[in-house]
Amino acid sequence: MPPLLLFLSLLSLLLPHASSLDYCVADLSLPPTPSGFPCKSPSKLTSDDFYFTGLGVAGNTSNIIKAAVTPAFSPQFPAVNGLGLSLARLDVLPGGVIPLHTHPAGNEALVMIQGTLCAGFVDTANNVFLQTLKKGDVMVFPQGLLHFQINSGGIPALAFVTFSSPTPGLQITSIALFGSNFPSKLIEGTTFLSDAEVKRLKGILGGSG
Numbered sequence: 725m726p727p728l729l730l731f732l733s734l735l736s737l738l739l740p741h742a743s744s745l746d747y748c749v750a751d752l753s754l755p756p757t758p759s760g761f762p763c764k765s766p767s768k769l770t771s772d773d774f775y776f777t778g779l780g781v782a783g784n785t786s787n788i789i790k791a792a793v794t795p796a797f798s799p800q801f802p803a804v805n806g807l808g809l810s811l812a813r814l815d816v817l818p819g820g821v822i823p824l825h826t827h828p829a830g831n832e833a834l835v836m837i838q839g840t841l842c843a844g845f846v847d848t849a850n851n852v853f854l855q856t857l858k859k860g861d862v863m864v865f866p867q868g869l870l871h872f873q874i875n876s877g878g879i880p881a882l883a884f885v886t887f888s889s890p891t892p893g894l895q896i897t898s899i900a901l902f903g904s905n906f907p908s909k910l911i912e913g914t915t916f917l918s919d920a921e922v923k924r925l926k927g928i929l930g931g932s933g
């Protein structure tokens with residue numbers, strides 16, 4: 725075989741494999757694995773698989789925190805599955821809060837679009853880092869650290885966040901303690917909170933036990 729033909733036939737063998745390594749759009753019909761969802765067959769993908777429109781609309785803030793997080797993680801936006809990143813939209817009404825929480829699996833960067841957020845995190849040496857964020861400001865929240873955002877202005881706050889993981893995870897401290905069936909006596913023993921305060925918070929956040 726002439727060298728050019730040999731080269732082209734080798735290239736044609738390689739190309740389908742090369743493109744299948746470029747991305748791994750999640751096949752949500754299959755169960756996730758520790759390294760993410762299995763990939764949708766590349767031959768079934770269209771440009772719509774790499775497109776997501778859900779962040780254009782404010783989330784529902786009619787709730788106790790007066791805030792909404794609208795995620796574009798793998799389950800909502802399967803294209804991020806293989807890319808090591810994801811996004812979300814934050815809507816926080818005046819007086820609203822994204823309560824103290826962590827993302828166990830990803831760093832976070834927040835970009836302010838509208839309004840004012842007081843944001844902060846606590847590192848593992850218990851240093852507290854606080855900022856007031858206005859339009860165009862960016863703050864990062866390192867992986868796994870407790871952090872929060874509170875609307876400290878008079879208008880609804882809008883921010884977009886991005887994570888260094890397609891599935892950063894979200895654990896809200898107050899919900900884990902007072903919105904679960906964590907036995908009250910153990911919460912009191914492990915947090916030094918009073919029985920009355922634990923029962924009050926469980927009443928607000930729906931916990932039992």
Ligand SMILES: *[C@@H]1O[C@H](CO)[C@@H](O)[C@H](O)[C@H]1NC(C)=O
Pocket residue numbers: 784785786787
């Ligand atoms: C927003 O959430 C509240 C409380 O769950 C619900 O009653 C209301 O119908 C929701 N609004 C919209 C527009 O979905």
